[in-house]
Amino acid sequence: MTNESKLAFGFGFHPGNNEYKVVRIVEQEQPMGLEQEQLLGLEQHIEVFTLGKQPMWMINRKNPFLLRMQHHATSFNGALHWLGQDKQNGSTIIVSFDLESEEFQQIPIPDNCDKSGLDRQDCHVVVLGGCLCVVDYDEFDRIDIWSMNIYGAKESWIKEYTVEPLDGLRAPIRPLCLLPNRNILIEFQYLHECFYVYSVDSMAVYKIRIHDLRDLPPRHSFRAVSVVDDI
Template structure:
């Protein structure tokens, strides 16, 4: 059947509800359907028509003893926590370690970790096996310095339908400190651009998966006052930095944990900015308080909404999913469990006996379908200095890489 006899609105409504794999198969039906799949409007429609049941959580872990092996993602249903698949990252880098910068609309932003963090960035859509490598910068000389500390955030600008990456560079040289520099990469423009800096703040987190109200957020402190604590936000619309004052959470911990320093992380709860304050005793979580900013940007709207005393051997908090489930890393054989904030009860654990890293939400999409390099699930794929695919395929890849950069 030719698509010319089907109104475009109906075609969007039908195909837009299908899984990504089925949509790609239907590209072979006719030329009109093939062109439809790569249309930006259809890609956006497909994202909007995805149901809540299709949402996944990706839990990153390192295989091997002491987390020394390859990177894997365990995908599980975000609603009932049933394991969906186990996905190996099909490429590697010179550090042999990836860090998740963020996950937006089925697109993962990965970065090198440790000393080379932020020098090379990867946009990867595992649903369609497409990869785009970003190794350029507005600051070519500064980015090569070994004493450069990178901070990266990834987000989506809804008004322009554009995916953006913000990167902040802090420089530490003998005899003084250079002012930080910041730049933004736009996928629509396929280029980096300099933006105003956050010269007064030093971010503690190297990456942030927390995007609220069109802004990405990091836990930070003032450069001239290491004891001060703030949230640093970057607005993907105005491309400006702003500061958000934290609540006085250190006065609200359990008295038996006051002598210990809490672990503080930024999160999202019911589309609001949240703060997870965890108090530890002998490397195990003894108390966890969750603060929520009820009105974005209004400091007075901070309120402590949850106070949890775990009855399990919790080693750390991984984050919040489903706008209600607190994901917890359990010491021992149980792996990961979730705590339902509404029902105040624990759910079925995910049995993972591995070195756990990050947790992000994810759902399938066609984003990046017409860009990037088409991967295949090969264990010897090496993208940092070229890939091991034979001379002919490697030369094609190198030509594409020059075009991207």
């Protein structure tokens, strides 16, 4: 029997070795336990492509954690980041993959955030204001953005921004970058006219119109990428 695979990708740069790398995660169901019970578990293998090196794709090893198979990874501090799960206790964590050592590490999530909210598929990790952040939804669709002011230090997490639900625009959002005056450029997923500026202080929202955006292919065939984090 052939099991279907799921794929996710990440792209980043490590200044220590001056290398660009593409990381591909391949997720498959694997038999586990007694054969007659036909139990299946998820296994994720990591493949790394280093620009300018041969062979191109290097099969690395199994992932000790379980990454959430989202469309985008967050590149920050020479590592890629995903929300994931600890295989031992099932808790939600941030998983980092160092692009120099090609080692996985676990980054703790904030103690006071809504753990049930982080279990939603549209929650994710972003970079805002030069800090690693977690986007956390509550039961009322309010979005709290937690910022890790000192990378790797659990005690440095603070609730930095809150985005209140917007009338008619409650689709999952993805913050892209921090603008001046505590404004956040956000992308509303699944909408054609999907880019807005949200003012944290005034809770005002402004639509950004992009010429001929409606004439582009369906929404799932393209996405926005933040190249410069701060303006």
